[in-house]
Amino acid sequence: MATDRPLPYARQSIDEEDVARVVAALRSDWLTTGPVVDAFEEAVAARCGVAHAVAMSSGTAALHAINSVLGLGAGDEVIVPAMTFVATANAVCMVGATPRFADVDRSTLLIDPDAVETLIGPATRAVVAVDYAGQCCDYQRLQQLCDANNLTLIADACHSLGGDYGGRPVGSLARLSAFSFHPVKPITTAEGGMVTSDDRQLATALRRFRNHGIDSDARQRAERREWGYAMESLGWNYRMSELHAALGLSQLTRLDEWIDQRSALAEHYRRALATVDGVEPLALLPERRHAWHLMVVRCRDEALRQRLFQRLRDASIAAVVHYPALHLHPFYRRHHGGRDGLCPVAEGAAGTILSLPLYPAMDVDDVERVVDVVAAAALEAAA
Numbered sequence: 237m238a239t240d241r242p243l244p245y246a247r248q249s250i251d252e253e254d255v256a257r258v259v260a261a262l263r264s265d266w267l268t269t270g271p272v273v274d275a276f277e278e279a280v281a282a283r284c285g286v287a288h289a290v291a292m293s294s295g296t297a298a299l300h301a302i303n304s305v306l307g308l309g310a311g312d313e314v315i316v317p318a319m320t321f322v323a324t325a326n327a328v329c330m331v332g333a334t335p336r337f338a339d340v341d342r343s344t345l346l347i348d349p350d351a352v353e354t355l356i357g358p359a360t361r362a363v364v365a366v367d368y369a370g371q372c373c374d375y376q377r378l379q380q381l382c383d384a385n386n387l388t389l390i391a392d393a394c395h396s397l398g399g400d401y402g403g404r405p406v407g408s409l410a411r412l413s414a415f416s417f418h419p420v421k422p423i424t425t426a427e428g429g430m431v432t433s434d435d436r437q438l439a440t441a442l443r444r445f446r447n448h449g450i451d452s453d454a455r456q457r458a459e460r461r462e463w464g465y466a467m468e469s470l471g472w473n474y475r476m477s478e479l480h481a482a483l484g485l486s487q488l489t490r491l492d493e494w495i496d497q498r499s500a501l502a503e504h505y506r507r508a509l510a511t512v513d514g515v516e517p518l519a520l521l522p523e524r525r526h527a528w529h530l531m532v533v534r535c536r537d538e539a540l541r542q543r544l545f546q547r548l549r550d551a552s553i554a555a556v557v558h559y560p561a562l563h564l565h566p567f568y569r570r571h572h573g574g575r576d577g578l579c580p581v582a583e584g585a586a587g588t589i590l591s592l593p594l595y596p597a598m599d600v601d602d603v604e605r606v607v608d609v610v611a612a613a614a615l616e617a618a619a
């Protein structure tokens with residue numbers, strides 16, 4: 237075993253078919269917003285069991301577009317979990333609305349429906365469910381809360397493409413779902429994102445938002461032999477290129493195989509870690525297919541997390557913290573009432589969690605190598 241070979245915490249898998257498809261797109265007539273983007277959207281919509289999928293230039297663009305087409309703005313509040321990537325809340329701020337931070341469940345770090353319930357007030361308009369690490373939130377409870385209070389349920393599904401809940405695929409579990417195709421995510425387009433929805437009007441508004449608020453794109457005008465266009469609303473350039481879509485379409489064919497590989501590696505981790513004192517994987521919930529974006533473990537205390545991090549680094553193994561508590565970033569402290577003690581579970585987790593390497597190209601020997609380092613560090617801490 238070559239113990240010095242660096243292990244990243246995540247890594248894309250690119251094969252010759254991916255390369256060939258991107259090169260073919262590069263040689264085609266359309267470099268952006270062409271037939272390959274259409275095909276990628278159709279494939280994602282089919283995979284998610286929804287009527288519409290709208291490609292975006294990133295997961296962040298997808299979230300921004302969602303908040304915008306829902307008409308959210310100043311005076312509106314959107315409930316987000318305190319344990320997520322900053323983009324979940326930044327997208328709320330970008331439209332002038334206010335994020336409210338809900339604490340997460342201790343065993344899964346998924347948004348806690350009870351915490352959501354206490355935050356609902358007259359200004360609340362939407363709730364964002366983040367499928368942290370690739371495991372689905374309690375969509376049933378969240379949907380009930382949203383229905384009872386006339387709120388929109390949004391899924392930040394950037395971790396969970398290919399997962400499901402109660403047999404229903406991720407992407408179909410909320411009114412609107414956002415995906416990211418950043419290289420560490422379940423499939424990649426290098427940079428890219430997507431929104432899925434069954435709502436035709438929202439899908440139309442999303443297409444417009446990603447193209448400056450204009451009612452048609454260049455290819456539609458060329459096909460109709462028309463020059464005229466009208467800008468209906470404010471928008472950005474959040475389009476996905478044909479090159480990126482070609483990579484995504486090719487990657488999507490391997491999604492299920494990759495989730496199976498990730499699941500097998502995660503299962504191996506869980507079995508091997510069961511004998512390690514002070515280091516514990518997150519809880520698994522029933523009725524779900526976990527997409528296994530991240531292999532998160534929780535350490536007994538901050539000192540053990542620090543020791544693990546250092547020993548892994550000494551062994552050329554990357555480990556990452558997903559995430560620092562959202563509401564404690566300087567921006568959210570300054571502008572949106574973030575303070576210590578607001579979401580104690582997320583704050584406690586942020587001090588003790590670590591994401592261990594997990595990606596399809598890893599093998600069981602790699603997992604053993606990581607667990608050996610973790611076990612030795614835990615023993616050292618106990619001595």
Ligand SMILES: *Cc1c(COP(=O)(O)O)cnc(C)c1O
Binds near residue numbers: 296395418
């Ligand atoms: C990656 C990620 C995003 C942002 O996606 P990008 O494609 O990097 O812009 C948003 N939310 C969560 C939970 C993510 O993990």
